[in-house]
Amino acid sequence: MRHLTRLLPLAALLLSLTGCMVFQSNDAEQFGTFPPPELGQRPAADRVPVVFDTSYRLVLGDEEYDRLPRNIGTVNYKAQEAFEGTGVFRVVRESKDADCRVAFRVRHEGYPNRAFQLLSLITLYVLPSTASDQFTTEVELRRGEQVLGTRTIHHQVRIWNQILLVFGYPFTRFEQIGDRMWTAVMRDAAVWSARQIGKR
Structure with a gap:
C-alpha cells in the first residue's frame, strides 16, 4: 500500500502531461462558403421568424440524463448563429x-x-485510453401544424489520451471540438431548412 501511495503523485504528474488526439466524422453537408450563394440574402423585414424547440438526452451505459440546460443552451446558441447566418431566418x-x-x-x-482506461492507468498512460461519443440530431421543420420536412444528422467524436501525445494537446481543446461540431451540424440544419422554405 505504501508503494502505491508513492506512485500516486507520479501518476498525477503524468496525467497532467497527458495529451490527446481527436478524430471526428459526420454526415453533415459541408459548405465551401457559408451561407451558400444559392440562398441569397433577404432584407431584414422579409426574413422568416423561427423559434427553436430543443431537447438533449445524454446516454452513458444504462443511465440517461435529459435535464441538461447547459447543453441545450449550446445547441440553441449555435443554431441561432447558423440560422441567422443564412440570411433567410431571424x-x-x-x-x-x-x-x-x-x-x-x-x-x-x-x-x-x-x-483501455484501466490498462492506461496501470501503465501510467503509456498505453492510450479511448472514448467515443456519438451524436444523433433529428431536425423537424414545421409551419403551423404542417411538417415541412425532417432530417437526421450523425456525428462521432473519438478521443485518444496518451502521454506521448502531450505535444498535441495545445492544438486540441475540448471547447473547440464542440464548437466545430455544432457549427457543422447547425449549418447543415439551417441550410436544409432554408431550402425547404424556398420550395414553398
Missing part, C-alpha cells in the same frame, strides 16, 4: 411571434472504453 423567442418552428432532438451516447 430567431425569435416566443412561438406566437414565429412563422416556423424547428425542433432539435439530440441524443448523445458516450462509450468510454473502461478496459
